[in-house]
Amino acid sequence: MKCVFLLLGLTLACFIDISTSSDAALETVSKHGKLSVNGVDLVDENGDKVQLKGMSLFWDVWMPQYYNKESVVAIHDACHSNVVRIAATATTDLDGGYIQTPDAILEHVYAVADAAIEADIYAIIDWHDHAADTHLNYSIDFFDTVSKKYAGVPNILYETFNEPTQEDWSTVLKPYHEAVIKAIRANEPDGIIILGTPTWSQEVDKAANDPITGQTNIMYTLHFYAGTHKQWLRDTASGALQKGIPIFVTEYGTVNADATAPVDEAESRKWWDWLDENNISYANWAISDKDEGASVLKPNTTADQVCQESSLTESGKLVVAQNSK
Template identity: 40%
Template sequence: MGKTAGRARFARIGIAVAVLVVLAGIGVALAATVGGLAPAGGSNALVVEEPTTRPQDTLEAEPETSADAAAQEAPVEEAAPPAPTPSTTGALKVVGAQLTDAAGEPVQLRGVSTHGLAWHPQYVNQEFFTELREVWGANVVRLATYSAEEGGYATETGDRAALNDLVVRGVQYAQAADLYAVVDWHTLSDANPLTNQWAAEEFFRSVSGALGDADNVIYEICNEPNGSTSWADIKAYAEAVIPIIRANDPDAVIVVGTPTWSQDLAAAAADPLPDANVMYALHFYAATHEDDLRHALSTAVAGGLPVFVTEFGICEASGAGEIDYASANLWVRLMNELDVSYICWNLSNKDETAALFKPGCAKTSGFTLDDLTDEGLWLVDTLKSPGFSREEVALARAEVKDNSAGAQMLVSADDTLQWTFQVADRWEEGGRSFFRYEMAGSNYSAGVKSWSVTVPFNGEVTLEDAWNCQASASGTRLAITNDAHNGNVPAGAFVRDVGFIVSGPADLAVVEYE
């Protein structure tokens, strides 16, 4: 998984190998240093003064091999600005290509979508919507009402009154939680919104009549037109449905789907609707839709088309398959640059990659990181969710390093030193696994009078021994500080003959974290 390059993110085996090559090329035999570390109980710790080049400076000077390689870094490194909310921003409007506040300042909404309300209604509750705002850091929730699928609004099995009531209550819960809410008419298997226009008219007449005074509501009138549906079909449908909403809610923002599963922005840009308070939907799934569709988004916004990504996922378009973190991070970076709002699919425990909750999770609120799928963890990481510790999120998403004898990795210190760790030996005894790590630290910055490094593991760790350092274990962490004789490390010097022995489960290993 990607992590941003920086002092706190050098626990990468691949980078370690490159660093060793760089250091060897400039005369610092770091590999040899690690190999010659003293055994447990050694007292000949050395601080060697030898100027050298900082590894990441050399690595960063190399050209990028591809945009996707660069995207392996964290999705959004810069601090997220305060999210606009109904209580602070009020009703929204469209100005040019932007969703804005009343003063015309760009607004970006970031949040999540329910799955079909007929199948997964349980997540529409006040406790969870408040949690979405306060813990997850979302500022919008989308309420998906399927039209033609089993239990959908336009079907014989659909309970229209119950669906209408759930949507209205969902918007009210969102308002109480200080969230914007998107009311979504989820065209999918019916392909052409004209097919069930009668039902859409009935639905939007009812819900907009109940919500006309709400300043947190946005209407999405056709999710993903597809098949042979043309923009002319969609436009004719929109020209019939939008006046129904406008009769009850004259100033609401309305989002209109686009052809080819809401991907053909060019068709809408060539012949937009006359309503100035309308936006156009773009949907993507990062493992399927990459540079071409990102370029289409950039082109549309540059041309003045207001775009809202009302649905996306980071897996394949089917909602299943592999996650493409690199593509997902490129998408997020682009949407942030363009101030395009985005909503992640989906709030459910369905057994699919795009679900945010694990299949065995029966909760409807009070979610922990352990309840989230890989996509769920990626989302709270991307949202910089205030209710989850950044460190806990990073550890939950952590890449476990190799724990076999001879494996090497880089771990950054809490000061200016960077350390190469090597699993010098491992063995089994009394049902526990023991690991002997040897360390070599390099100072590529200002001199220090003391040093420390915290090493995270993927399980409970017990300290068995340490040499030429002070060490203590607490839970999954090992804290290491200098001994009295090796804390003074001038700029360009490095420390050797330091190490420790820990025990734990057989899969105990160092993990990469922020």
């Protein structure tokens, strides 16, 4: 608190500034506890609205150097985040993933999730796949394994399908999600589960027209890249909210949808204003030193340098400033 003195005419006035910081780094698990969904809002254990703001890691098979405690501490402290997203690779053509080497992927997941618990922040365990409907048995095995390990831990959220492409919502994606939800709920009866939507997780309206029923604490994924996705997608998402669909932006970028520059600061700010007005949580893509516009980090940044001022790209500087507001 601070006392501010103002000269008003001939009167000396004193008032107390009781505003609080919205720096996401201060909005930790020890403050908010286990999360749940109330209507379209994410709320804390007291029923108060809460917003998660943070960073998504890159595909773990391609950026394993950031899947460690050093990165997670920096994501909290220097990136001003209260959530980290774990992009657990399902499979890739050349470098594999959980389907090929499950133990290696689980090692990455556990390293970050355990570090997030120690750092007092939330973590989203994401099945990072574009064809998860064709890998259902592997998805179920993965989520059964991780939800057993973290059952009852308030820090952990689950994301069942990163980015579907052209799969139909009602006949393909909805049944897929229902099967994976069942596997998670066998171990974790009330944790937050976030569900990918059609067309690279943009068509939340399709889910709003045919939502999953009989479940609590589920949300629907919205992804955007500010240089490509503009007011039309915000309008689509607003329509879904009006139909009662809770949304979580588990991935967004300040650049184009192909991750290339330039940074679209004006459109990014429009998105952030809309997200904040609607109490929607968001995680930026990505903690990566790949030489592309969406990367937060400059090439050759080490884990202990994550989000240091000298390591940040143009996009990274903008995102970190937003997280600290």
